[in-house]
Amino acid sequence: MGVTTILVQRAHLLADLDQRVRDAAEHAQGAARHRTGGATDLSYLSEEGQTTGAVAARLDPADDAGRVTAAEVVTGDGDRTVLTAAQRVALAGLAVDGTLHTRTVPGLGTYRVTAVAGEAAPVLAGLPMDHVQHAVDHMAVTEAVIAGAGLLAAGGVCAVVIRRELRPLGRVAATAASVAGAPLECGEGVRLTRVPARDTDPRTEAGQVGAALNHLIDRVESSLAGRRRSEERMRRFLADAGHELRTPLASIAGYAELMGRGAADIEPGLAWRRVSAQSARMTVLVEDLLLLARLDEGRPLEAVEVDLATLVAEAVWDARAAGAGHDWRLALRVDGPVVVTGDPARLTQVVANLLANARAHTPPGTRVDVTVEATPAGTRQVRVRDDGPGIPPALLPSVFERFTRADTSRSRKPGENGGSGLGLAIAAAITRAHGGRVTVESEPGRTEFTVTLPGAAPLSTTCECPGISARPQLGGPGWRSGGRP
Incomplete structure (x- = not known):
């Protein structure tokens, strides 16, 4: 904004200066036509209303290089001073077509000049650009100061606002650190910290992070609780399995000991039958446990x-x-x-x-x-x-x-x-x-x-048991032959 303002203001001031230079050139051309002082007459510069620092010159009409034959400048006290040879050289070479040029005149500064032709000899008029440059420089300094102050103020406000807006994220980070440091391996009685409710507003980014972290903590607690329940079930399962296996093993060991001692009060056949019965009971229990283990592993069944x-x-x-x-x-x-x-x-x-x-x-x-x-x-x-x-x-x-x-x-x-x-x-x-x-x-x-x-796709056979059957009986309705329903 500051640079744009400076450029626009400079262009406006330069356009105003160029118009004044054109007016001065037209005035110099009219004065040269009505004065009889010769080709070097620049007496019109002594008229009232001339701008301090204004430059006027007469050009040689026969010289295509635009040689300056006479040149003077208006001083601060209203007098006229003849330009030196070096200063005249700086003004030479202008096309006599009214085009505006910028020239630096030694000892005088930067000028906007133009040369025009008329009934008399061609004339040159120029005005200093110092006030334009001074105005632009002053505006640049002012804009820089304003911009600097504005940036400092905006930076301070942004720092305060950002710090305030990031406080919820700080609390979320503190909650995450607290959860990370919690003794999750202890299992029992672990209560994880939650993000405060004021930091879980879904309309803000920080609130969304807080809500997501709370959801994650809920899942972690649920998993911990599930793990504790699973461990409890496993301990109970092992204890029950050990108890169930211990009973037939104790019975087998007892009968084996009696038979080993040759006890007279027990029949060997009965002892063997009891050992066989307890072995069968233990076999069924182990097979049931193996079946449950296979089902837990997700082993495929026949289909x-x-x-x-x-x-x-x-x-x-x-x-x-x-x-x-x-x-x-x-x-x-x-x-x-x-x-x-x-x-x-x-x-x-x-x-x-x-x-x-x-x-x-x-x-x-x-x-x-x-x-x-x-x-x-x-x-x-x-x-x-x-x-x-x-x-x-x-x-x-x-x-x-x-x-x-x-x-x-x-x-x-x-x-x-x-x-x-x-x-x-x-x-x-x-x-x-x-x-x-x-x-x-x-x-x-x-x-x-x-x-x-x-359900599955129907078989190719027809149903042999329509409706509601009574108590099963061999040979009755809805029962197949061969002694099986």
Whole structure:
């Protein structure tokens, strides 16, 4: 702005000076025409109103080089002084066409000059540029001072404003440093610092950074909490697994010791049978643990088309054979084949575990209803409902966790060995591996497990179990020949 102002002002002052030089040249031409003093007469410079420092000269009309024949300058007291030879040389060589030129005259300074021709000899007129240069220099100094002061003021204001605006970032950085220095390895009771609410305004850049950092801290705390829960579950899992394995191992060791001592009060055959039974129990437990480990690792399962209705019907028949004291009911609410894609052996294990859970935790005479249906959403569902005593509300959220047992609340048949608490956990893990889910609803007199699986393309066969079937019977409607449903 300052440079532009200076350039515009200089151009304006220079244009005004040029106009005055032209006027002086026209006045000199008129004076030369009306005065009879000869070719060197410059007496008009003595007239009133002449500008101090004004230069006038007569040029030789016969000399194309524009030789100056006479030249004078108006002094400060109004007198005239003849220019020296060197000064006249500085004015020589001008084209007599009225064009403005800038010449430096030794001892006088810089001038704007022009030469014009007329009826008399050509004349030259010039005015000093000192006042123009002085005005421009004064303006440049003034603009520089104003610009400097303005820049200093703007810099001070910007420094204050920026420092104030960056304070939230300082607090965000302090929060980040506090979180970085927190003892995250301690685990328990770690409460991470948050960015203050006033520094999380999403309308500002600093607020967006603060909000993002708070979100990150929330995620870190959630991960820490999840890790603590995972570690707790792992410790509990190891403790439960050790306890479950210790029982059969203790029994095997006891019988082995008795047989080694040759105890007379124990039959060798009975001892071997007990050792074999405990070994089988321990083998089942280890196989269940290995299955859960494989499912946790995400190992692929077999993927074939499975007729869910047939699979469930066979599982119900096996459960009826194992628990004859219960009232088993099967209902197939489908209009065609109920097909899913998955591992038939593992899906059979899911249904068998749910049926075994209903048989083991309900008294004889309990009615168990098993339903297979296809939903409008394209999924397939298997429901296992019993009218037993139900699951305690405190145990319901963890019923699918490993080694969860409800021996104290749901009755057992006398003499039945306690389970390992892995059945429902295995059922849930297998169902998740097939892209489905298993849920439970329980209250006194009604407990219902629901397995939901994604459907697959129908098989080429037709459904042999339309509608709702009654209690399974060999040879009845909806059952295949060969002794299997």
